[in-house]
Amino acid sequence: MNGLSDGFREAFRLVVTLDPALVEIAGLSLFVSLSAVAAASLIGLPLGALISVRSFPGRGVIVVLLNAFMGLPPVVVGLVVYLMLSRSGPFGVLGLLFTPTAMIIAQTILILPIIASLTRQSISDLWDHYRELLQSLDATPAQITATLLWDARRSLLTAVLAGFGRAIAEVGAVMIVGGNIEHATRVLTTAIALETSKGNLALALGLGLVLLILALVVNAATHALASRTMGRR
Template identity: 55%
Template sequence: MNEILQGLIQAFWLILSFDSELITISLRSLYVTISALIISTLIAFPLAALLVVTRFQFRRAIIITLNALMGLPPVVVGLIVYILFSRSGPFGVLGLLYTTSAMIIAQVIIITPLITSIAHQSMQALWADYRNLLISINISKMQRVVTLMWDSKRALITACLAGFGRGIGEVGAIMIVGGNIDNATRVLTTAISLETSRGDFSLALALGFVLITLAISVSFATHWFGKTERGELW
């Protein structure tokens, strides 16, 4: 019990003293997740809007596949990315394995289906109200896409926050493709796993508190945007 209490005290001290290792790992986690989030949104939002405003063969199959990929095991994603970027893989010449770039790629694969599905559901509901109007004024499909994305902006922000929450807590794929290398690819989740196995509970707890704070912040932000989207009070 004394060891746990001492670990908690040391953990809070590391946070309050802005420990350099703690700050570095936290910033690296944010860099990887935010980079993946930006790339994912650039893919997910236009794709979701196109799936709403257009009708084509295999459209339904694509939607079902995206919904299914929301539950894709992260370790499987990590394995696939590892094989692709290993020395014997098709993209091994790029030398991206065990770098933050490989970690970003893995996170993009993990969170893009989630963001796309949430964005598609939001814009699909809006399209039901806008469809006749947008078709009657005879605007192009691209203009319809832009209109839907603009008027769904709060829901899209919620989708981004959901993607961020999924990415920042990822450990399996990140561990496989990043290698948890000190001062290179070590992030919050992989560092917690390592420090726990080492028995350094103070640093593990400090990292855990940072991760929990980020998760709670995202949860509050998602709740707030959801409330304001529906015009409800907090």
């Protein structure tokens, strides 16, 4: 129990004093995860919609793969991205390993199947409902995709938030490709892992609580924004 109360106390101290190290780590965590969510949404939302409305050879295989990859092991993703970005890898010349960009790439790969797969499900249901109307109005594929994405925006928000939740809580991939370098690639999850290994359990727990608060704030802010712009249902 002492560990828990110490953790709460530490979390409270870190937040109230706006500890510079914490602000830097939390800021980088948010930057990396939000960037990954933005990139994965940019690809995953139209991809999910496309798979829903278009028939093409191999569509079923892609659906199965996307569903299966929703549970991609982060360390495996980290390892693959590491091999790609390492000096001897195909993209080694870019010099991205152990940078926030590498962490964003790894997290994007990790959450892309989640966003695309949940998008596909939402859009498929809506497409069943809208199909005849949109076909009768001679809507182009681009107009169909835009209409479905807009009208499914409430459920797509949940898909995006699921992706964010996975990204912000992830440790394995960012540890491997980021390296947990102080003032460069250290984020909340890798800092927690480090402090735990050093035996600083109260600090680790405190950082964990800060991570939880951060996730809560982002979710609450998103829902508040969505309620204002979309109206409550």
